[in-house]
Amino acid sequence: MLSRVAENLYWMSRYLERAENVARLLDIGLYLELDAPSLSVEDGSAPVEIALEILGCREPFQAARSTRERSAVLDFLTFDRSNPQSILSMIARARENARGAQESLGVDAWIEVNRLYLYLCGPRAQKRYRSSPSSFYTRIKQSCILFDGLLHNTLPRDEVYHFVQLGRYLERVDVMGRILHAKCLALTQGTADADLALQIVRWTGLLRSCSAYAAFLRVERDRVEPVGVIRFLVLNPDFPRAIRFCVARCRESLQEIAGGDDDEYASEAERLLGRLDGELRYIDVGEIFERGLVPFLDGVKATSYKVGEEIKHSFFLT
Amino acid sequence: MFGRYRLAAYDEMFASAGVPRPHYAALHERLIELGPDELERRDKVADLTMRQQGITFTVYGRDQGVERIIPFDPIPRLVSAAEWDRIERGLKQRVRALNLFIHDVYHKRHILKDRVVPADLVFGASGYRRECVGLAVPRDVYVHVSGIDLIRDAGGEFLVLEDNCRTPSGVSYVLKNRQVMKQVFPLLFEQYNVRPVDDYTDTLLAVLRAIAPPGCDDPTIVVLTPGIYNSAYYEHSFLARQMGVELVEGRDLVLDRGQIFRRTTRGLERVDVIYRRIDDDFLDPLAFRPDSMLGVAGLIGAYHAGNVGLANALGTGVADDKGIYPFVPDMIRFYLREDPILGNVETFRPLIPAHRSHILANLESLVVKSVDASGGYGMMIGPASTHAQREEFARKITANPRGYIAQPTISLSRHPTFVQGHLDGRHIDLRPFVLYGEEITVMPGGLTRVALPEGSLVVNSSQGGGTKDTWVLHETAGRPTPIAAPGPFARN
Numbered sequence: 001m002l003s004r005v006a007e008n009l010y011w012m013s014r015y016l017e018r019a020e021n022v023a024r025l026l027d028i029g030l031y032l033e034l035d036a037p038s039l040s041v042e043d044g045s046a047p048v049e050i051a052l053e054i055l056g057c058r059e060p061f062q063a064a065r066s067t068r069e070r071s072a073v074l075d076f077l078t079f080d081r082s083n084p085q086s087i088l089s090m091i092a093r094a095r096e097n098a099r100g101a102q103e104s105l106g107v108d109a110w111i112e113v114n115r116l117y118l119y120l121c122g123p124r125a126q127k128r129y130r131s132s133p134s135s136f137y138t139r140i141k142q143s144c145i146l147f148d149g150l151l152h153n154t155l156p157r158d159e160v161y162h163f164v165q166l167g168r169y170l171e172r173v174d175v176m177g178r179i180l181h182a183k184c185l186a187l188t189q190g191t192a193d194a195d196l197a198l199q200i201v202r203w204t205g206l207l208r209s210c211s212a213y214a215a216f217l218r219v220e221r222d223r224v225e226p227v228g229v230i231r232f233l234v235l236n237p238d239f240p241r242a243i244r245f246c247v248a249r250c251r252e253s254l255q256e257i258a259g260g261d262d263d264e265y266a267s268e269a270e271r272l273l274g275r276l277d278g279e280l281r282y283i284d285v286g287e288i289f290e291r292g293l294v295p296f297l298d299g300v301k302a303t304s305y306k307v308g309e310e311i312k313h314s315f316f317l318t
Numbered sequence: 319m320f321g322r323y324r325l326a327a328y329d330e331m332f333a334s335a336g337v338p339r340p341h342y343a344a345l346h347e348r349l350i351e352l353g354p355d356e357l358e359r360r361d362k363v364a365d366l367t368m369r370q371q372g373i374t375f376t377v378y379g380r381d382q383g384v385e386r387i388i389p390f391d392p393i394p395r396l397v398s399a400a401e402w403d404r405i406e407r408g409l410k411q412r413v414r415a416l417n418l419f420i421h422d423v424y425h426k427r428h429i430l431k432d433r434v435v436p437a438d439l440v441f442g443a444s445g446y447r448r449e450c451v452g453l454a455v456p457r458d459v460y461v462h463v464s465g466i467d468l469i470r471d472a473g474g475e476f477l478v479l480e481d482n483c484r485t486p487s488g489v490s491y492v493l494k495n496r497q498v499m500k501q502v503f504p505l506l507f508e509q510y511n512v513r514p515v516d517d518y519t520d521t522l523l524a525v526l527r528a529i530a531p532p533g534c535d536d537p538t539i540v541v542l543t544p545g546i547y548n549s550a551y552y553e554h555s556f557l558a559r560q561m562g563v564e565l566v567e568g569r570d571l572v573l574d575r576g577q578i579f580r581r582t583t584r585g586l587e588r589v590d591v592i593y594r595r596i597d598d599d600f601l602d603p604l605a606f607r608p609d610s611m612l613g614v615a616g617l618i619g620a621y622h623a624g625n626v627g628l629a630n631a632l633g634t635g636v637a638d639d640k641g642i643y644p645f646v647p648d649m650i651r652f653y654l655r656e657d658p659i660l661g662n663v664e665t666f667r668p669l670i671p672a673h674r675s676h677i678l679a680n681l682e683s684l685v686v687k688s689v690d691a692s693g694g695y696g697m698m699i700g701p702a703s704t705h706a707q708r709e710e711f712a713r714k715i716t717a718n719p720r721g722y723i724a725q726p727t728i729s730l731s732r733h734p735t736f737v738q739g740h741l742d743g744r745h746i747d748l749r750p751f752v753l754y755g756e757e758i759t760v761m762p763g764g765l766t767r768v769a770l771p772e773g774s775l776v777v778n779s780s781q782g783g784g785t786k787d788t789w790v791l792h793e794t795a796g797r798p799t800p801i802a803a804p805g806p807f808a809r810n
Binding site: 001002003004005006096099100102103107110111114115118159163257315316 | 369370371372546551555558559564565566567569570580581582583
């Protein structure tokens with residue numbers, strides 16, 4: 001397929017995945033702050049504000065807004081077109097990319113992303129956002145999921161599909177790494193017994209912001225504590241938001257695109273992903289904590305960045 | 319419904335006040351049954367459908383990114399079988415002659431030697447391409463796709479207003495309008511036997527396959543677009559999708575050893591036929607405008623070498639120049655030895671002194687057009703003009719008589735159109751699309767454009783025009799054949 005179209009599909013997919021994650025983060029963040037007002041601390045790690053950290057836009061936010069109020073953070077991350085990480089900006093870019101790849105996506109999928117964009121630009125979105133932020137963010141998540149479902153059920157399993165998958169899962173590896181990185185500092189600090197209830201709220205919040213709470217309860221069958229949560233979100237092979245799962249999907253799609261297999265890799269991106277995949281398969285959660293969660297996540301992030309660069313050079317700049 | 323309807327010009331629906339023409343009778347009745355509220359509701363559904371599908375165009379000369387849908391009017395325009403028969407024959411005749419003219423101009427130039435068309439007009443046309451002289455194109459076909467704009471005068475006579483032989487757009491709206499109408503007004507279709515238009519893209523694909531370089535059995539075809547910010551991008555994407563071929567931009571293509579390739583995720587792959595939606599001037603920065611970012615460097619070289627097929631061929635702009643337009647009926651007589659089936663609009667040419675003085679004396683009643691502009695740009699409608707505009711055009715005409723033509727202001731036919739909750743007459747035209755491959759085919763129908771502001775005669779979408787679905791009717795109203803019911807579903 002055309003390199004330009006592949007690039008369009010890949011970025012469309014990444015932006016939609018990121019936008020969906022931001023919507024979920026903000027939705028859960030709000031929910032947590034309402035649930036436990038004491039979480040709204042002043043050090044910037046409050047559930048809503050921490051989204052700035054995760055998206056790497058704390059400085060642009062401070063430059064753009066004179067306040068740290070929650071409503072300003074929400075607006076900055078949702079509707080602000082001058083912020084490239086806002087949901088609206090990302091959906092706009094996803095749509096531009098989708099427009100350039102309409103022939104590959106199919107009409108229905110294109111309509112869905114176009115509709116989401118037009119909705120976000122219009123008065124109905126503002127109205128819904130003001131009356132119930134949660135239902136507003138849910139609308140965005142649902143639209144992203146519908147889009148995903150359309151592609152799953154209409155695209156042949158060819159290059160088009162695999163570039164979409166590659167974009168989605170690579171973005172998810174990146175976002176998951178960022179979320180864990182930003183939240184784990186606050187989460188792994190030793191806590192007095194009095195704070196234990198609050199810690200559980202936080203850990204639960206982390207799981208919820210990854211849509212992982214129910215699945216976690218079924219799989220880990222344990223009370224919510226750091227080791228189990230990290231094991232689940234990083235190393236679980238079956239949960240679609242676990243880093244290990246996402247890395248494996250990236251690798252599969254890349255193999256389909258470039259023609260490599262388990263014995264031999266066909267591109268540098270595949271080699272990097274294969275190595276990370278192997279590590280995630282055989283590492284023990286205890287080893288992660290020994291090594292330090294933050295250095296471990298930094299490693300994952302560095303690999304996902306390198307993989308992105310390799311994909312660009314191998315497929316888009318031909 | 320028709321309470322405030324006023325008759326003026328040639329009315330497509332009404333023969334006289336309250337009396338519909340025979341082929342409109344069923345539609346007339348159905349509209350009255352539906353009533354304004356229901357019509358309004360369905361009109362909104364149609365609008366929403368178009369917007370969500372991104373069937374938009376970009377308006378030039380404003381901030382980039384102003385996307386608008388072309389207003390869609392839900393009242394279909396009907397063309398009877400007899401009317402269509404004449405139009406179809408007339409269009410085939412005209413396109414055949416235009417194509418022979420282009421071939422002649424770039425080869426033996428009989429028509430110039432016989433002084434049927436003045437040579438200086440041809441060589442001075444902005445669409446004339448020296449690069450094409452002596453160049454052979456497959457089957458001598460140049461105008462693979464054309465859109466011929468027709469209007470109806472006060473007597474109901476169909477006349478050709480202009481020929482579009484370069485990259486006419488609008489066909490995607492024809493196909494989309496039909497889809498939307500079927501969704502929104504399914505019952506109306508049952509009352510009429512409407513000729514389908516969906517095979518347009520199949521025919522287009524066959525035309526494109528036929529111009530592949532010799533020896534190429536399974537050609538790779540692409541649609542070349544200027545990109546997502548072009549006003550017709552939706553159409554380019556739509557056509558590529560319908561034909562199942564790739565949509566490419568200039569930057570996706572590259573020349574290598576005389577062949578055109580596209581850049582893919584697996585390296586360079588060959589391209590055999592390009593349906594280009596980019597004007598000649600921008601196709602190849604080496605051959606034409608060096609500042610063009612839209613084209614492919616070296617494309618014209620590959621074309622000359624016969625390594626790639628182009629539709630439309632290069633240099634077709636010489637035939638749709640408005641300065642050449644007055645001579646098309648003569649071309650038909652010259653090449654085909656037939657009388658034109660479809661007439662031209664009377665046209666005055668400032669190059670002729672008598673015409674010039676007539677034009678300058680009657681600017682208030684004439685329409686003046688720049689010969690190489692389109693889309694409703696560069697024209698002046700006398701009756702709607704200001705004194706200053708007339709002065710300006712008088713100066714321009716005197717300074718550059720080759721650059722303009724003038725025509726009497728024709729009151730285009732009117733059609734019931736849904737405006738502000740009721741039906742009123744609005745002026746319309748018709749752009750049928752003609753494909754020229756092994757033979758000439760005319761899509762039954764075309765784009766009916768409607769000037770939405772009251773009294774306006776300008777139908778271009780860039781100037782506030784809308785569109786209607788156009789129904790070419792079969793001779794007889796047909797009954798759908800029943801389909802045998804399949805067996806029952808499995809259940810537990």
